[in-house]
Each structure stands twice: as structure tokens, then as C-alpha cells.
Amino acid sequence: MNSETSEKTTAERLPQVALELFAARGYSGTSLADIAGRLGIRKPSLYNYYSSKDELFLDLFEKSLDQWREASRPALDSDGTCAERLRRHLDSAVGFAVSDPHTTALCRAAVSQVSGELAERVQTLIDDHRREYRERLRQVFVEGMETGEIARRPPKILVLSWQVLTDGILTRQVFLPERRSEFLEHLDDLWQIFWAGIASLPPGATEQ
Amino acid sequence: MNSETSEKTTAERLPQVALELFAARGYSGTSLADIAGRLGIRKPSLYNYYSSKDELFLDLFEKSLDQWREASRPALDSDGTCAERLRRHLDSAVGFAVSDPHTTALCRAAVSQVSGELAERVQTLIDDHRREYRERLRQVFVEGMETGEIARRPPKILVLSWQVLTDGILTRQVFLPERRSEFLEHLDDLWQIFWAGIASLPPGATEQ
DNA sequence: CCTACCGATCGGTAGG
DNA sequence: CCTACCGATCGGTAGG
Numbered sequence: 001m002n003s004e005t006s007e008k009t010t011a012e013r014l015p016q017v018a019l020e021l022f023a024a025r026g027y028s029g030t031s032l033a034d035i036a037g038r039l040g041i042r043k044p045s046l047y048n049y050y051s052s053k054d055e056l057f058l059d060l061f062e063k064s065l066d067q068w069r070e071a072s073r074p075a076l077d078s079d080g081t082c083a084e085r086l087r088r089h090l091d092s093a094v095g096f097a098v099s100d101p102h103t104t105a106l107c108r109a110a111v112s113q114v115s116g117e118l119a120e121r122v123q124t125l126i127d128d129h130r131r132e133y134r135e136r137l138r139q140v141f142v143e144g145m146e147t148g149e150i151a152r153r154p155p156k157i158l159v160l161s162w163q164v165l166t167d168g169i170l171t172r173q174v175f176l177p178e179r180r181s182e183f184l185e186h187l188d189d190l191w192q193i194f195w196a197g198i199a200s201l202p203p204g205a206t207e208q
Numbered sequence: 209m210n211s212e213t214s215e216k217t218t219a220e221r222l223p224q225v226a227l228e229l230f231a232a233r234g235y236s237g238t239s240l241a242d243i244a245g246r247l248g249i250r251k252p253s254l255y256n257y258y259s260s261k262d263e264l265f266l267d268l269f270e271k272s273l274d275q276w277r278e279a280s281r282p283a284l285d286s287d288g289t290c291a292e293r294l295r296r297h298l299d300s301a302v303g304f305a306v307s308d309p310h311t312t313a314l315c316r317a318a319v320s321q322v323s324g325e326l327a328e329r330v331q332t333l334i335d336d337h338r339r340e341y342r343e344r345l346r347q348v349f350v351e352g353m354e355t356g357e358i359a360r361r362p363p364k365i366l367v368l369s370w371q372v373l374t375d376g377i378l379t380r381q382v383f384l385p386e387r388r389s390e391f392l393e394h395l396d397d398l399w400q401i402f403w404a405g406i407a408s409l410p411p412g413a414t415e416q
Numbered sequence: 417c418c419t420a421c422c423g424a425t426c427g428g429t430a431g432g
Numbered sequence: 433c434c435t436a437c438c439g440a441t442c443g444g445t446a447g448g
Contacts, residue, residue, distance in 0.1 A: 010433090024323075026235075026236060026320070026321045028234060028235075028236035028237040029234075031426065032427065041433070042433075042435080043427085044428080044430095045433050047428075048433070052428080053428090109320075112234070112313075113233075113237060115233060153397075157401075160390070160397075161398055164373065164376035164398060165372065166376070167376040168371070168373060168375040168377075169372055171375045171379045172372065186365060189361075189368075193408075195405070196404060197402055197404040197405030197406075197408075198401060200401075200405075218417090239441075239443080240443065241443095249417070249418090250418065250419080251444090252417085252418075252419085252420095253417050260444080
């Protein structure tokens, strides 16, 4: 047992190294030789850990979705008002994207850069993930409307607007990583604008 | 002269075909043989039109940025209130992304999938484009604050919130093209929420 | 616009 | 975890 040493095994480094490369250069832009090179081993040795490039990528993507869920979901299930829960959820989502940019970038690569059978398997994972997330969001908004915290609107609209907000923030995180501090600094302003829009009555509605 | 026939020349079809492939499969995911195959010619014949894969991609990207600018910019320069101009701008931006999804997707691929010298040249084009766009947006918001149409806030925040809104919408357009109708249908709802948030007073401000 | 071809690299296998 | 190797494909060139 050499668990008392601080050195990581190749098995531990492989997913981390591969994640970084896929995130930075995309699926086709990353070769198995690149990955092996960074690990200090030869390409064929990778097949002791994964049976193909596709399996490696898919495993990383699956883990990425799980990490995303674990990082951002608890805030939605927490106690407090609808606003408090959504605000915490936004914090954890952006915090995760900032602290783990490779994982976020890999998810982007997965939905836009793969094709063939791999694309179908990726799509299945995404569809499940999105369905679950959309449903949970919907519940939170419905609760907010029932307690009178936010104006009554079709839940679909509220969910859509939330997804636009977070997609917009995370997209800029991925594409403009050098502006990371800008977001942490101005996240509360963005939230205030969004929440004021959400809480306000839609044009056709009548005040109670 | 055969301009009376409806058949397009290879020179005309090449950029269109290459754009579609780069948009769908990404930079590394698209080979010159793929492009030539779709055109019904052999790979080396492409070099009669472009000197390299990078030049082809960069030319398409430059054209895409120009088209984007031409499609969305006039609304910002048009007459009317700040709200009217921004609303028209949103319409033209989303309209362009819907009618020309390949162009939008190519811009995404350009910022996330290329490396080396090509990446530097892409970055220069993007930086110029963004600087110009950000400055124009800022002007529009400042005008809106001066006429009292929107609450006073640092212009930086307003520009950022706008970019988050449009990035969020366009990202979903690119990644979920099958939901295109959802956006055209609910665009006005998203606008109403955003505008209510923008027009409302920030928490610390005092009513005049 | 073509054929013929280049060296380099791709994902992956055989066999140890 | 390695060497040696596979057929296929990559971007690109020579020469017409």
C-alpha cells in the first residue's frame, strides 16, 4: 500500500487529464495520444482503463452531469422562500461553473461536438437530466406563486426565463473565463434584475 | 454566360456547404474531404478557392460576424424609445439566429473549438466585434437613463444583463434547435420579464 | 478541376 | 504498462 504517499496513480489522473483536454480542445480536437502524453504513458496503455475514446468521453460526461446535479440541486430543495432558494441555487450553479470550468466546458462540448452513436447516448443522458431539472424548477415556481411571492404566470414561462438567465451566465463563463471575477462581482445585480422582472405583474394581469 | 440558368457554381456553393458542415460537426470534426464530397469534387480542387482549411474557416467566420452585425445593428440605431429599439434589436437578433442557425453555430464553434494561430486570429475578430457592440449598447442604455425611461444604474450592469439575456436565448437556440418555435412564441414574455427588471428601481435607490 | 502522392496522425489491436 | 503494427484518414503538394 502506498496510500501514504501524495502521488496520484495513473488511474486517478486519467479522468482529470482527459477532462481538461476535452474541455479545452473539444472531442475531435483531443487525441488519445495527447492524453497519454500528458500522463507520461503510451497510447495503447489507455485501453487498460477504457475500452474506447467514446467510452472515456461518455464516462466523463456522465460524471460531469452528476457533479453538476449534486452541486446545484440541494439549494432547490432547501428551506426558505422561493426567492431564497432560487438565489442559493444560482449561487451554487455559478460557483460550480467558476470552480470547475472544465466540467462545464465538457458539457458544452458534449452537446455540440459529437456525432454518430456517441451523440445518441449523450442525448439520452441530457434529455433525462433536463427533464428532471425542468420539473423541479417548475415545482419551485409553482410554490412561489401559491404563496403569493411571485406574480401568477404560466410556469412554463418562468422556467424558460430561468434557463435563459443561467444559460446566459454560464455561456459567458465558458467563453469568457477571463471575466470570471466580473460575474462573482455582479451576480447580485443580475439576480436583482431578474427577480424584479419575475416578481412583477405581467402586463395583462390585475392587482389583487 | 450561363447566368440565366438556376444552377449554382461550385464557388458559390463552397462557402455555404462548408458553413453547414463546420456548424454541425465543428472545426476538427469537419474534414476537407467531407466538404469536397458534398460539392461533388475532389479534395485538392478546394485549393483553387482557399489556400488552407484555416483560411476557409476564418473567411466563413468573418462573414458570419458581418452578417450578424448587419442583421442586428440597425435596430439599435433606429428611432423610438430605448425600449422600442432594444425590443427591435432582440427581435432581429433572435430572428437572425432562427433563420440562419448555421451562422450562429459557427460563431460558437469559432470561440470554443479552435487553437493555435487560428485561435489568435479568431480572437482578434471577436474582440473588435464585442468592443464595438458593447459600446453601442452602453450608449442606448445611457440614453434611456437620461430620458428617465429606465432606472439609473451603472451602465456596465445594464450591458451585462442584456448580454446574459441574449446569450441565454441564443445558446438555447443553438443547442436546442428543435425548440425554435418555443422562442418565437415566448420571446415577448422573456422581454417583458427582462424589461420589468431593467426599468424597476434597484433596491438601494430612492424614488424621484 | 483531376490523379497520384506525401508524411503525419488517427483510433485501435496483437502479443507480451 | 510496453513495442510493434494495422488500415484509414488527415491537411496539403506536385504536376498537369
